Amino acid sequence: MKAKLRALSPCLLMALAACGSDPAPEPTEQIIVREPGAQPSAPDASQTPAADEAGSALAEAGKQAFNSCIACHTIKKGDGNRIGPNLNGIIGQAAGAVSDFRYSAAMTSSGITWSKEELDSFLANPAAKIPGTTMMAGAVSDADQRAAIIAYIEDSSAN
Amino acid sequence: MGKWTRRAFIGAGVAAGGALVVGIAVRPGNPVDQLSPLVAKGEGEKLINAWVKIDAENIVTAIVPHVEMGQGIFTSLAQMLADELDADWSKVRILEAPADAKYSSSHIGREFLAPNLEVPEILEPTVSGSFLSLATAMTLQITGGSFSIRGTGQRAMRTAGAAAREMLVAAAAEKWKVPAAELRTENSMVIHDKSSKSEPFANFAEAAAEQNLPAKPTLKSPKDYKLMGKTIARTDIPAKSDGSAIFGIDADLPDMKYAAVKAAPVVGATVESMDASVAKNMPGVLQILNMGDFVAVVADGYWQAEQALATIETRYSKTEGDTLDQDALFARYATMLDEAGDSEGDVETENGDVTNAFANAATKIEAEYKVPFLAHATMEPMNCTAWVRDGKCDVWSGTQSPLMARKTAAEVSGIDYDNVTYHNAFLGGGFGRRSEMDVIIMATRIAKATQYPVKMIWSREEDTTQDHYRPSATSRFQGGLDENGKAVSWSNIHTHLFDPQEAPTVPYYKIANHKIRKIDVPTHLRFGPWRSVDHSQHGYFIESFVDEMAHAAGKDGYAFRRELLAGSPRHLKVLDKVAEMSGWDQPLPAGHGRGIAFVPSFGTIVAEVAEVDMTGAKLKVKTVYVAADPGFAVNPDGFAAQMESSIAFGLTAALYGEISIKNGAVQQSNFHDYPILRINEMPDVKVEIINGDHKKLGGAGEPGLPPLAPAVTNAIFAATGKRVRELPLSKAQFT
Numbered sequence: 039m040k041a042k043l044r045a046l047s048p049c050l051l052m053a054l055a056a057c058g059s060d061p062a063p064e065p066t067e068q069i070i071v072r073e074p075g076a077q078p079s080a081p082d083a084s085q086t087p088a089a090d091e092a093g094s095a096l097a098e099a100g101k102q103a104f105n106s107c108i109a110c111h112t113i114k115k116g117d118g119n120r121i122g123p124n125l126n127g128i129i130g131q132a133a134g135a136v137s138d139f140r141y142s143a144a145m146t147s148s149g150i151t152w153s154k155e156e157l158d159s160f161l162a163n164p165a166a167k168i169p170g171t172t173m174m175a176g177a178v179s180d181a182d183q184r185a186a187i188i189a190y191i192e193d194s195s196a197n
Numbered sequence: 198m199g200k201w202t203r204r205a206f207i208g209a210g211v212a213a214g215g216a217l218v219v220g221i222a223v224r225p226g227n228p229v230d231q232l233s234p235l236v237a238k239g240e241g242e243k244l245i246n247a248w249v250k251i252d253a254e255n256i257v258t259a260i261v262p263h264v265e266m267g268q269g270i271f272t273s274l275a276q277m278l279a280d281e282l283d284a285d286w287s288k289v290r291i292l293e294a295p296a297d298a299k300y301s302s303s304h305i306g307r308e309f310l311a312p313n314l315e316v317p318e319i320l321e322p323t324v325s326g327s328f329l330s331l332a333t334a335m336t337l338q339i340t341g342g343s344f345s346i347r348g349t350g351q352r353a354m355r356t357a358g359a360a361a362r363e364m365l366v367a368a369a370a371e372k373w374k375v376p377a378a379e380l381r382t383e384n385s386m387v388i389h390d391k392s393s394k395s396e397p398f399a400n401f402a403e404a405a406a407e408q409n410l411p412a413k414p415t416l417k418s419p420k421d422y423k424l425m426g427k428t429i430a431r432t433d434i435p436a437k438s439d440g441s442a443i444f445g446i447d448a449d450l451p452d453m454k455y456a457a458v459k460a461a462p463v464v465g466a467t468v469e470s471m472d473a474s475v476a477k478n479m480p481g482v483l484q485i486l487n488m489g490d491f492v493a494v495v496a497d498g499y500w501q502a503e504q505a506l507a508t509i510e511t512r513y514s515k516t517e518g519d520t521l522d523q524d525a526l527f528a529r530y531a532t533m534l535d536e537a538g539d540s541e542g543d544v545e546t547e548n549g550d551v552t553n554a555f556a557n558a559a560t561k562i563e564a565e566y567k568v569p570f571l572a573h574a575t576m577e578p579m580n581c582t583a584w585v586r587d588g589k590c591d592v593w594s595g596t597q598s599p600l601m602a603r604k605t606a607a608e609v610s611g612i613d614y615d616n617v618t619y620h621n622a623f624l625g626g627g628f629g630r631r632s633e634m635d636v637i638i639m640a641t642r643i644a645k646a647t648q649y650p651v652k653m654i655w656s657r658e659e660d661t662t663q664d665h666y667r668p669s670a671t672s673r674f675q676g677g678l679d680e681n682g683k684a685v686s687w688s689n690i691h692t693h694l695f696d697p698q699e700a701p702t703v704p705y706y707k708i709a710n711h712k713i714r715k716i717d718v719p720t721h722l723r724f725g726p727w728r729s730v731d732h733s734q735h736g737y738f739i740e741s742f743v744d745e746m747a748h749a750a751g752k753d754g755y756a757f758r759r760e761l762l763a764g765s766p767r768h769l770k771v772l773d774k775v776a777e778m779s780g781w782d783q784p785l786p787a788g789h790g791r792g793i794a795f796v797p798s799f800g801t802i803v804a805e806v807a808e809v810d811m812t813g814a815k816l817k818v819k820t821v822y823v824a825a826d827p828g829f830a831v832n833p834d835g836f837a838a839q840m841e842s843s844i845a846f847g848l849t850a851a852l853y854g855e856i857s858i859k860n861g862a863v864q865q866s867n868f869h870d871y872p873i874l875r876i877n878e879m880p881d882v883k884v885e886i887i888n889g890d891h892k893k894l895g896g897a898g899e900p901g902l903p904p905l906a907p908a909v910t911n912a913i914f915a916a917t918g919k920r921v922r923e924l925p926l927s928k929a930q931f932t
Contacts, residue, residue, distance in 0.1 A: 063488070063489050063490075063642070064642075064645075064646065065486045065487055065488050065489070065642075065646050066468070066487045066488070066489050067471065067485075067486070067487035068484065068485075068486050068487075068646055069473055069477055069484060069485040069486075070483070070484050071477050071482050071483055071484060071485070072483060073483070074452060074454055074483060074497075074649055075452070
């Protein structure tokens with residue numbers, strides 16, 4: 039009988055040993071990166087503009103997006119036209135108004151004033167918006183990209 | 198199968214119970230009353246006593262105070278209860294008892310079932326005495342020690358079933374106004390043959406609870422068993438086959454996060470500093486914790502936590518263990534054994550005058566054997582989920598000791614025991630590993646720091662390097678034979694003794710003079726129980742040396758053991774059975790060999806014969822014959838399965854198992870360097886069961902293991918003439 043009783047004791051001994059003198063030391067170092075549910079922050083979070091500068095943040099993203107436009111367009115005031123017109127201050131202007139740029143007849147006769155909305159729908163599919171436009175390339179299908187580009191144009195024009 | 202903890206698992210379904218309407222009202226003052234809210238979930242559903250409830254649908258639920266880790270214990274314990282109750286097996290359900298002290302193995306019988314219960318005479322020796330008081334103090338609810346059937350089953354489940362049956366009969370007698378003696382029970386019905394009346398148990402459930410608790414329930418004798426002794430399909434298999442079974446690692450909570458951990462590689466070292474500069478910018482990472490003895494990364498996903506953890510550079514404190522290597526450890530054993538000489542060390546057993554007998558022996562035999570540390574390598578990695586918040590603590594895992602887990606979580610979290618709930622699930626392998634509290638402690642510490650639910654999962658590398666190992670050991674023998682080749686002295690000294698205390702002893706072998714000693718050799722590694730515990734080393738040591746003595750005596754291993762067991766008919770019967778099964782006297786082809794070994798442990802007598810083929814490039818264990826006497830096998834197929842799995846586990850260890858130490862740290866890390874037996878290496882296993890004494894049951898989970906290694910090495914000797922004195926066999930050359 040003794041033997042049977044003893045058969046249990048290792049579990050017991052080990053279990054007791056395991057919860058010995060100091061069972062629950064606190065962490066010596068606790069790095070809280072974020073709380074559960076919080077959005078992961080961008081890698082360079084410290085330099086990222088705050089929420090009230092969201093528009094500028096968008097423009098910042100637009101600078102990247104505008105890279106797909108720079109083959110044909112400039113944005114800085116005073117920079118000349120290229121295959122396409124300089125785009126500084128384009129928002130709010132009538133279509134076909136940039137001096138020294140040779141527009142298609144379709145563009146100059148379109149009657150459009152470049153609101154952000156008009157610009158957005160044009161960028162989405164230039165040839166559909168203004169049939170006959172010479173802007174043969176550059177359709178931006180991604181709405182966020184378009185918004186970013188437009189914000190960048192606006193931002194660059196203001197500076 | 199009802200699973201107490203499942204309500205806590207989101208998406209895992211509600212505990213079985215459903216639309217239960219009428220049950221048994223528990224009388225005030227009955228200790229069972231305090232338990233009823235814990236397991237009676239349905240409206241009006243009550244308990245008849247702690248281990249059984251009967252509901253309006255006539256469903257009998259057996260409440261099992263043990264955990265299921267693949268050993269099939271839920272089924273076998275329910276069989277014992279249902280048989281005594283005369284329950285209809287198709288209407289028996291099984292519920293794992295919650296981690297509550299009232300289910301503790303200690304309270305079984307008199308204190309819990311009923312304060313005034315007289316335990317049937319045949320069970321009395323197992324209930325009374327020091328065990329009960331010890332267990333009461335420690336509030337055990339442990340599954341281990343091959344104890345469930347022979348302990349809880351024999352002394353509690355059967356009694357519970359029998360008591361419930363007598364109460365139902367008494368209630369029926371009252372209602373029908375007939376003598377109780379005229380009633381019988383069958384298939385969950387009470388039957389009165391004279392009046393041809395019969396009604397389901399459920400009809401008497403409420404009234405039964407008003408009856409006096411039987412002071413001395415009558416247990417069946419084997420001729421009346423209907424379920425015990427029958428192979429019954431295990432109830433846990435369907436869920437495990439279709440994937441719906443919930444293991445500890447399946448714990449899932451809303452907003453639960455994951456922790457990956459890495460402990461100091463040398464046990465006892467602490468984390469002096471950590472550089473988490475890369476980890477804290479990695480995706481999903483929430484927290485990085487230096488817990489002193491380990492580093493934890495908490496993240497949205499486990500993969501993210503593990504990836505981030507891998508980038509953390511850590512410096513550990515220096516410890517004394519840092520310089521220890523495997524060879525130095527065994528050299529330390531040898532030095533200390535040398536120093537102990539012929540007389541020092543702790544004497545475990547002594548009889549006669551071993552010094553004189555050995556000095557005068559006609560033939561003297563000496564040998565030294567060594568075994569390494571072993572890991573458990575459970576298939577389910579170690580894991581634990583914890584949530585500490587608002588003065589409450591919930592812990593989910595699969596442990597062999599739910600009550601200790603709850604107590605540990607309370608201590609670690611600093612939260613009142615009553616506000617700590619421990620939820621146990623299936624264990625994906627236990628083998629003693631899951632009787633340790635380390636994962637419970639670690640997960641609770643992490644969760645205490647985060648305050649939100651965290652599931653901690655160990656990598657396989659952590660599992661391999663941070664186990665509580667089966668101790669390595671060295672054992673030395675001197676044996677003496679007289680001129681007739683009869684054993685006259687047996688002397689042994691070995692390192693360590695963990696448990697059971699009788700593991701190094703051989704009281705069943707008739708040797709007039711014997712002396713067994715041990716020495717303790719301190720190491721920094723953690724030891725833990727490993728399937729069959731110390732019998733795993735000593736079974737190999739003892740049965741190897743017996744074989745060496747037999748050879749020196751010019752006798753066959755079977756014949757020599759027969760002499761040693763003379764006068765012990767029950768032992769002899771097992772030995773004879775395995776010889777018969779294996780065709781011991783039949784010739785084998787060259788390069789083949791048979792080895793025999795005999796080890797009684799955990800109350801069960803086991804003899805094994807291994808047959809090996811040494812003619813190939815690699816040794817092949819072809820067949821293992823097992824003859825076992827557990828007293829009475831409650832579920833013979835379940836018992837045989839335990840013998841078979843012991844062979845698989847034991848052969849893994851014998852062939853490959855080795856945890857070695859370099860610079861104080863464990864060298865192995867995963868299955869590539871700590872291999873387990875492949876399916877093509879599994880021998881054919883033949884098991885025969887002898888029901889030698891139904892009043893004295895033995896265990897099943899462990900006793901099949903100790904004879905395996907020596908049966909194999911003795912077979913290798915028979916085939917090749919080479920004696921293997923060190924395990925694992927992968928280190929030996931046989932060419």
